[in-house]
Every structure is written in C-alpha cells, then in structure tokens.
Amino acid sequence: xxxxxxxxxxxxxxxxxxxxxxxxxxxxxxxxxxxxxxxxxxxxxxxxxxxxxxxxxxxxxxxxxxxxxxxxxxxxxxxxxxxxxxxxxxxxxxxxxxxxxxxxxxxxxxxxxxxxxxxxxxxxxxxxxxxxxxxxxxxxxxxxxxxxxxxxxxxxxxxxxxxxxxxxxxxxxxxxxxxxxxxxxxxxxxxxxxxxxxxxxxxxxxxxxxxxxxxxxxxxxxxxxxxxxxxxxxxxxxxxxxxxxxxxxxxxxxxxxxxxxxxxxxxxxxxxxxxxxxxxxxxxxxxxxxxxxxxxxxxxxxxxxxxxxxxxxxxxxxxxxxxxxxxxxxxxxxxxxxxxxxxxxxxxxxxxxxxxxxxxxxxxxxxxxxxxxxxxxxxxxxxxxxxxxxxxxxxxxxxxxxxxxxxxxxxxxxxxxxxxxxxxxxxxxxxxxxxxxxxxxxxxxxxxxxxxxxxxxxxxxxxxxxxxxxxxxxxxxxxxxxxxxxxxxxxxxxxxxxxxxxxxxxxxxxxxxxxxxxxxxxxxxxxxxxxxxxxxxxxxxxxxxxxxxxxxxxxxxxxxxxxxxxxxxxxxxxxxxxxxxxxxxxxxxxxxxxxxxxxxxxxxxxxxxxxxxxxxxxxxxxxxxxxxxxxxxxxxxxxxxxxxxxxxxxxxxxxxxxxxxxxxxxxxxxxxxxxxxxxxxxxxxxxxxxxxxxxxxxxxxxxxxxxxxxxxxxxxxxxxxxxxxxxxxxxxxxxxxxxxxxxxxxxxxxxxxxxxxxxxxxxxxxxxxxxxxxxxxxxxxxxxxxxxxxxxxxxxxxxxxxxxxxx
DNA sequence: CATGGCGAGTCT
DNA sequence: AGACTCGC
Numbered sequence: 001x002x003x004x005x006x007x008x009x010x011x012x013x014x015x016x017x018x019x020x021x022x023x024x025x026x027x028x029x030x031x032x033x034x035x036x037x038x039x040x041x042x043x044x045x046x047x048x049x050x051x052x053x054x055x056x057x058x059x060x061x062x063x064x065x066x067x068x069x070x071x072x073x074x075x076x077x078x079x080x081x082x083x084x085x086x087x088x089x090x091x092x093x094x095x096x097x098x099x100x101x102x103x104x105x106x107x108x109x110x111x112x113x114x115x116x117x118x119x120x121x122x123x124x125x126x127x128x129x130x131x132x133x134x135x136x137x138x139x140x141x142x143x144x145x146x147x148x149x150x151x152x153x154x155x156x157x158x159x160x161x162x163x164x165x166x167x168x169x170x171x172x173x174x175x176x177x178x179x180x181x182x183x184x185x186x187x188x189x190x191x192x193x194x195x196x197x198x199x200x201x202x203x204x205x206x207x208x209x210x211x212x213x214x215x216x217x218x219x220x221x222x223x224x225x226x227x228x229x230x231x232x233x234x235x236x237x238x239x240x241x242x243x244x245x246x247x248x249x250x251x252x253x254x255x256x257x258x259x260x261x262x263x264x265x266x267x268x269x270x271x272x273x274x275x276x277x278x279x280x281x282x283x284x285x286x287x288x289x290x291x292x293x294x295x296x297x298x299x300x301x302x303x304x305x306x307x308x309x310x311x312x313x314x315x316x317x318x319x320x321x322x323x324x325x326x327x328x329x330x331x332x333x334x335x336x337x338x339x340x341x342x343x344x345x346x347x348x349x350x351x352x353x354x355x356x357x358x359x360x361x362x363x364x365x366x367x368x369x370x371x372x373x374x375x376x377x378x379x380x381x382x383x384x385x386x387x388x389x390x391x392x393x394x395x396x397x398x399x400x401x402x403x404x405x406x407x408x409x410x411x412x413x414x415x416x417x418x419x420x421x422x423x424x425x426x427x428x429x430x431x432x433x434x435x436x437x438x439x440x441x442x443x444x445x446x447x448x449x450x451x452x453x454x455x456x457x458x459x460x461x462x463x464x465x466x467x468x469x470x471x472x473x474x475x476x477x478x479x480x481x482x483x484x485x486x487x488x489x490x491x492x493x494x495x496x497x498x499x500x501x502x503x504x505x506x507x508x509x510x511x512x513x514x515x516x517x518x519x520x521x522x523x524x525x526x527x528x529x530x531x532x533x534x535x536x537x538x539x540x541x542x543x544x545x546x547x548x549x550x551x552x553x554x555x556x557x558x559x560x561x562x563x564x565x566x567x568x569x570x571x572x573x574x575x576x577x578x579x580x581x582x583x584x585x586x587x588x589x590x591x592x593x594x595x596x597x598x599x600x601x602x603x604x605x606x607x608x609x610x611x612x613x614x615x616x617x618x619x620x621x622x623x624x625x626x627x628x629x630x631x632x633x634x635x636x637x638x639x640x641x642x643x644x645x646x647x648x649x650x651x652x653x654x655x656x657x658x659x660x661x662x663x664x665x666x667x668x669x670x671x672x673x674x675x676x677x678x679x680x681x682x683x684x685x686x687x688x689x690x691x692x693x694x695x696x697x698x699x700x701x702x703x704x705x706x707x708x709x710x711x712x713x714x715x716x717x718x719x720x721x722x723x724x725x726x727x728x729x730x731x732x733x734x735x736x737x738x739x740x741x742x743x744x745x746x747x748x749x750x751x752x753x754x755x756x757x758x759x760x761x762x763x764x765x766x767x768x769x770x771x772x773x774x775x776x777x778x779x780x781x782x783x784x785x786x787x788x789x790x791x792x793x794x795x796x797x798x799x800x801x802x803x804x805x806x807x
Numbered sequence: 808c809a810t811g812g813c814g815a816g817t818c819t
Numbered sequence: 820a821g822a823c824t825c826g827c
Contacts, residue, residue, distance in 0.1 A: 012827095037811060045810050047827095061810065079811095086812065113814070113827050248825050304814065315808035355821090365808095371821060422814090817824075 003207075003295045005174060007181035009119040010203045010211040011102060011188070013095070014220035016115035017048035019198050020094045021077040032056055032074040036064045038081045043068065047079070051220055083331035085311045088114070089339075094198070099302060101192045105184070110299045118208050119188075120298035125180045134176050135161055141183045144222045148214060149230030156225065169229045178204055182225045189223065207294035212244050231292040235263035243289065254278070254286065266290035303347055308422025309335045310357070318361055318415035325416060326391060329356075332421045333387030340423065351423035352376050356390040360414035367417045372396075375425075390421050 013019065017035040022028045032053035036044030043064020056071040064076050079086045095114040103109050108120040139154055147156035160179050164170025185202045192200055202223035203215030210231070214224040226234065240263050241251045255261055257277055258269065266274075267290045275283030288294065309332050319325050344350065357371035372393040380389070 041809065047810070047812090063809085088812070116827070245825070250824080306814065308813070310812060312808095312811065317808080357821090369822075373820065420812090813827085815825085818822085819820100 003297070004293060005177070006120055006122045006206050006298075007125045007177050008205060008207050008211045008298060009121055009181065009185050009188075010112075010208070010215045011098075011117050011119065011185075011192075011200050012202070012215050012219075013098060013115035013198055013200045015048050015050045015054075016095070016198070017079075017091055018050035020091050022050070023094075023197050024090070025077065028075050028077070032058065032071050034058055034062075034064070034067050034074055034076055035079060036076050037079050038086050042066075043076065044078060083335060084328075085309070085331065085335075091115075094196070097196050098192055098198055098200070101195050102188060103302065104191070105188050108298050108300050110301050111304070118211065118298045121181055121184055122177075124184055125177050128180050128184060129176070132180070134179060137179055137183060142186055144218075145182055145186065145225065146218045146222060147182075147225040147227060147230075148217070149227060149233050156227065164229075167229055171228050174206065175227050178206070178225050178227055182223060185223050189221075207292075208296055208298065209244055209289060209294040210292060213238075213242065228292065232264060235267075235290075235292075238263040240266070245285075250282070263290065303343075303349075303426075305426070306422050306424030307336065307339050307343060307351070308355075308420060308424075309339075310418065310420030310422075312418050313416060318417050319419075320411055320415055322410040322412065325394070325412060325419075326387075328419050329390045329394070329421070330384070330387045332419060333384060333390055336386045336421050336423060337384075344429075347426075348429045349426040350376075350429055351426050353425040354386065354389060354421065354423045356393045357418070357420045357422075358394055358416055359418040361417050369418065371420075386421060386423075394419075 018033045021033060021035055030052065032055075033050040034046045034053050035048040037047050038044065041063070043066075046058070046060050046062050046064065046067060049058050049060060049067075053067070053071055053074055056074075058067045058070050058074060062070075067074050067076065079088060080090070081087060082089075091114055095111075098115075099109065099111055099117055102117055102119060106119050106121050106124055108123070110118040112118055137157055137160075139157065142153050142157075145153045147153055150156045150159070156175075157179065159165070159167070159170065160172070160175050163172050164175065181204050185204055189200055189202060192198060199221040201215055201219045201221060203211040203213065203217075203226070204223060205211040205214060205226040206228065210226050214226045214234075218224045239261055240255055241247050243251070243263060245251070246254065258265070260266065266286060269277075269287070269290075271284060271287040273283075274286045277283065278286065311328065311332065313319050313328075319328065340351065353373055353375050355371050355373045357369060359367045359369035361367050374389055374393060
C-alpha cells in the first residue's frame, strides 16, 4: 500500500478532562466547566474548558479567578491531588477506555496523547468498498461531517458520485477512499459515544499531518475530511506554524529565513533550496509537506513507551534541603510504583531502564537540567526501589547538590527546580522466573509493599559512620543516607587548610578542583589576551589577512594557569582594590577603551558594595544560603571559611546573590561565561539551521568590517558578541588548526582562545558535574564521560604549537 | 514564579 | 547516554 494513498484519521477528544468530570459528576452536565489544576494560586491554572464556558470567553491560560469573572456560574472541578501533586490517572484511564473502543476498528492505532489517537483505516476502507457501493453514500451516513473546499458534505458526495466532473485535479480513487473513510469514522465516533459517553472530533486525510491539521477545524463533535484537491486552498491562508512540528522554534526560523508566513508560500522553493537553507532531512520534509505529502506511518502502539512523573518547584518552592529532596523523590517513586504495578498487571511487561531528571537554579535564576539513567538488574526489585535509586542517582551524579553540612542543617547547595522519574525500555515478561519478579513483588501483598518506613533519618544524620562500600551495597534504606553523609563529611576536612587564606598552596589545590575557580583565571586571561592581540594589530589594516599572525605564545601558559596562576590570591584587599584589580586585567591595552569601560560598567553595575559583619560561625541561616558560583560546583572548600572574622560581601545585581569579596572576580567571570555560552548556542543554531542564509550568520562572512574589533564601537550587548564572532573568523590565508572538539577551523593564533571558549561551554554545562566515580554505584551507571574534567589536557595546545611550526 | 505534567522523538 | 525540542 503506497504511503500516499492511505486513509489516516486523527481522533481527538473534545475538552477531554471536562467530559471526564461531567461523566463522573452528572450534575455538571450542561453547565460551564473548566478543569483547574491543584495549584491554589489565584484559583488554580485552567487546563481544560468545555464549550459552554468557551462561549462565555473562558480560555486556557486563565486562572480560576479570571474564569469566575468572565463566567460567575462556572464550575471548576479540580484535578485531584495525590502525594502533593496533580494526579491525572482518572483521565488516563478514561483515555484508555476510549482507545479500547477505537482499537476495535483497526489494530493500526497510535495513541498520540492522553486524548488523541491516529488510526490508519486504509484496510477497513478497502474492505468496505468490496461490499459497499460508494454511490450509495448519503448524508445520513455522514452526520456532523465537513469536507474542506465544499460548502457542505452533500457537495463532496456529489463530486465523488460524478467523478469530480468539475475539477481537473480531482483524484477520484482517493476521494472515494476518503468518503468511505469518513463513513467509517462516523461509525467509530458513534461507537465511542455509545460505549464511553464521550464526544470526539476527527480529521480524515491521507496522512497524519493533514489529519491532525483538519481535525481541529470543526469542533466539537465534528469530523472534517480533507480531499487532496483542497490542500492548496487550505494552505493559501494557513499560517505555517499551525502545522505540526512547525509550531516551535524550527517553524519560526523557517518563517524568518524564508520570509514567509503561510504554508502555500513554501511551494515556491525547490527541494534543494530548502535543503541548503536547513538541513537535508528538514529540507526534504518541508518540501514534501508543502505539497501535502507526509510519509510518516501510523505506528501500532497502544501502550505508552515510558511511564514517568515529575514536578516543578518553581521560585520560592524550590527544594533547598535533603529532607525535601527525599520527600519528593519518595512521592514520585511511590507513584511510579503504583503505576508500574498497574501496568505490569495489565500489560505483563517490565521496564528495563529508569531515568531520573532534575534541574537546579543557577544564581541568575535560569536553570540547568540534567538526567541520569540506570539499567535495572534482576535484583533491583525491592521495596521503595525507585525512590532509593533516584536519590542515589541524583546525589551520586551531582556533586553540585552536595549539602552544606552545618549544625545539622542539611541544605542542598543548589535549589532544585524540577524532579522527574521515568521508567521505560519495557520488555515483555516471559515465562522465565526472573522477569516475573516484579509482578510477584507487586502482588505480594501490603506487608511487603508498604514496607514500614522506620524513622531512620535522625540518628543517622548527625553521626555519619564510616561505611564499607562493598558490604553495604543495596542493603536497606539507610544505605543511601550513609553513603551520602560519607561524602558530605569530607567537606570540613577539605575546608580546614583554606581558612588561612595566606596559604597559597592550599588555595591552588582547590582552584584546580573547581571548574568555576578555574574559570576566573581562564576568562580573565582570555579577555586580556584578546585585547592584547587587538592592540598589536595595526588599526588601519583593511583585510582579514592582516590580522596578526604571531605564535600563540602563551598557549602553554594559559593551559597551565589554572594550576599555577596566582590570580587567585585575594586576601587582604579592599573592595575597591578588588574591583580595580579586575578592571586592571583589561586595562593593559589603553586603546581598547570600549572593553575597559564595559568591564568597568559591568563590575560597577553588578557589584553593589554591601559590607556585612560576619562572625566566625554563620549563625544567620541566610549566610549558609548564599549561593554563588562555586556553590553550584562541588567545591565546598572555599565556602566554609566563615572562620574569618569579617567578610566583606557584595550583592550581585545580575543575580541578586551575595558574593564574598574574594569571589567577585570569579562571579563576574561566571556571568560572562553564561553569556558566552548563550551566544555560542545561538551561533551553533544559526549555523546549523540556516547554513546558507547569510543574514543570519554574519560571522561567517569574510567581509572587511568583520575584522576590526578594536575599532568596533559596539555597545555593551554587542561586546560579548564580538568576542564570539572573533573566535570563528577565518580567512583563507590564515593558518588554521582544526578544533578536535567542534571540527571548526580556527586561526592558529586564536586557537587557545577557542579552546578556552569550549572551556566556557563546559563550565556552564558542568554545573552538575561528576567529579569522580563512586565505586558503590559504579556498576549501575556507565560513566565514561570523556573530558568531563575541567582540567585542561595539555595535549591539544601542544599539538597546535607543533602544527604551527610545521607550516 | 506563574500552564503543569506529561509523553514522544531527535541530535550529538 | 544525555540534552533538547515539540505538542497536548
């Protein structure tokens, strides 16, 4: 069966959550309804609105309170709450009930979401045509049916009956199939209503994209057919972003790059055009969908491939201590257990993998997310397994989450904004004994499952014991805690030497360990070097090739500066000294006024002097809550120097964090690193998506103006931009070295900076880095992350020197 | 702080 | 394996 001649249907339940609520509570029938999510803020967030309420102006995105204003008599049933989070299981069950009805009509059913399913009914249509004459189709077989391009269904029926007499492009065979398809879909929808009481709408076309597209054109309780010859009419006014896959960033860049807004405008571009402007795959896909072609098959899938649950902890509700983390992971783990038990009983399958994901707030309020996976072994299935393993994964892989251990106050260093556990990679349970274990476990009865939770926390917490890693493996629930405190207990030991800040040697060791400490010297030097190069460059030079080509002198110095730089000595300075010292790093080049003033501006604007008296121990809880750059790294060492009698601090106006004076430079560089990362990302994106669109990738141009950075009167915003573009500027005559990391060709004399740039990317990525493998779970998760270490490998730069001299 | 909790799929 | 995108 040719893919282009399929009959594909999308069934979409009308305001599904509302219908479920109405069915469960018949008193609601006929009334305006909006389902709100538990969130008590301003009446809860509306996630579904029935059509009565829509008619009165209630929409999603509103809060419950707003809905009441628009429609005082509105009913606001709420999504139930279980374990502190929204519990949508009743909607999931209802969706499954519907899917079961759909499945009676074809096995080729793909559940697309809780309330949507694609059906490929090509076969049923062919079967029907064997015994049913299309000419006997009448409107009473097609209630609530619309055909795009026709005023009403009768006209479409008539067109089919007359072989499309009026239209040259009428594809009779295809239209006939769609018409029969529409008849079958009417029956399907009737069956759904009959058996579940739910109304739905449907789109009928020859592929998934189009079925989806037209399904929404007539709602509720309607179905819409899209004959081939109506596609262009539909496209002529259809915003491109309405098409599935084009509603996000990609669709936006397509519109920007091609300067179009409607689907029909895509048709003027050749396939090659589109492949050049985007990539091969996307170009071809765009070319085809512009002509109504979408070959993606309907997958036969009834059950979800993964089962997961997650929760956000936004803003003030971010998790700050170990207890909250444990609590929420327990709740999430319990939910997974519940749902997995049901799934095991219903589908006789077992997940082979678990993924725990989380995100933490950066000091500036943005967040970084991370995830770790674990492949189950057969011995894994024991009480509270998911919770324990999840906690283990989070704690184990995220040194940045290590607590600040002080006075029994067990705080997480980075506030957790999001937690999620999901399991997947299901395999069918065979008759073999091992895979049956999960069912055994779940069926074993409450005694085992409930596995009374001893109050293990308190005594363990205060007195962490040394533990033998091998023997405690997977033993009991205290295992996690014990392991945890073993780790966190090291902090004071590491801290001790640093208290005396004059001990340079100790500081250096710490600096080496901490990526963001390294960042300080890297970025200071990095920027400094750039300005130096610009100075040496003749200002009047006109061509790119004039950009100075001198040996990358400090390559090895820079590589090593993380280890031996004394930039990290800050002790005994005044605030202004520190600021000036930072600025001085950029003042060596008197010609680079912009950079100097910009940096000064940055420092002045972000650092608001705020001297605070601090006693030897942070009796004030707020003190321990200071979260700056290093807090997100694993380096607990520097933090704990609270023993100094008086600490001067600043408030960073970019991220509102309190920064101790000896971290001002680091902190400023940290913000710079974040900005650089963003730019690099944007650049990568534009290079990838619009490779041949010169307007989007100005950096790629080798035109004259791109080569005079020192004269560039750019403003603050463009300052870092110029740095980024500086890194990728290449000219034919420039000796280059291919970067092993990104494959780009980089001018030799900028190679060091280029490496530093990757360093910058890595730094921000490695907010959640894993500093060292832990033997205990070493078997669980592969961690062969290459070059995860922020410590520079001397290999690359040295190689670049060699190649420089060989040319 | 302010659509949240999903689930699928792609890229590297 | 993990980060990221898309859509409901």
